[in-house]
Amino acid sequence: MIRLTAGIRNRTLILNLPGKPKAIAECLEAVFPAIPYCIDLIEGPFLETYQDKMKVFRPVHS
Template sequence: MIKVAVLTMSDKGFKGQREDESGKLIIQMLKKIDAVVESYKILPDEFELIRDELLNLCENKYDLIITTGGTGLSPRDVTPEATLAVVEKRIHGMEIAMINESLKYTPLGMLSRAVVGIRDQTLIINLPGSPKAVSENLEAILPVIPHALEKIKGSMSDCAEQREKLVRDHEN
């Protein structure tokens, strides 16, 4: 079982002025990998609050933290900066996979600043804020999350076997 926290960054959502469709979509999509969301919060776009919540969740041994929102170019979009203040290793391949998937639908995908990284044994993934972009981006990386978590936790399993399984699943 994968222990997950979902964080939505939205000033309007935090104030109750907007429903959080993206956070709810993430929770639904994670069922495909048998993940259990044990924490769900909406935070305002505030660097310190985001950073501190990420640190708290890592200290509480969450396997996976997925954020939505705050990855764009507006002055209040600080989720990537807060995430970079927390992670110890980046996973550029997952970031690239999300951008590549977004570019299939819109050239605006190249404006994403989403970060994917690891702190201790926690995988942190930033997703965009719109439900459509969340769906596209998470679908692109969802199949590799369980294997990534196994490796983060120290599994010595053979990556070649997992690769072959993912190739077969993708072809079907």
Template sequence: MVPDEVDLIANAIRDFALAGCALVCSTGGTGPAIRDVTPEAMMKVCDKVYDGFGELMRRRSLEEGVPTAILSRQLAASIGKTLVLNLPGKPNAIRTCLDAVFPAIPYCLDLLGGPSLQGSGRVQVFRPQAK
């Protein structure tokens, strides 16, 4: 667990990436409260942002009847070959959002040069057809 401080969160993300982690997931810190600084920390160390992840997480939460989903600043970004995913802080919301974006994660890791992950029969992952 990392305190709600930009530099501490940014350092933790950077350390995981330098250690070779392909996927780093954080939970919480995405709302409008003063102490919600996880997106700022991610932007401090990440190279690229993938807006579609946050858009889909917010949409899925809205579909689940959570009108405050529009306040969320969830996002995904990368630092080198590491995908960094910022999820909500509540367990039910984490499940909703992770279920929504998971099908794209293995392919994103492939494109970043990370490990090739295979889904089980219960989890559908997207990979384009080989030409």
């Protein structure tokens, strides 16, 4: 069994996804809301989304 992993190399976010389309869709559904925040953390471009399509996870800093 292969464990899904993610990592950063330089300023690139790398996601290891499964090989079957159905499994890819399930994994991306779970992690995709956090992708814009991950890009923020590696100082990439600010990604905007349609909030009615997907609620993005970005923690509020106090």
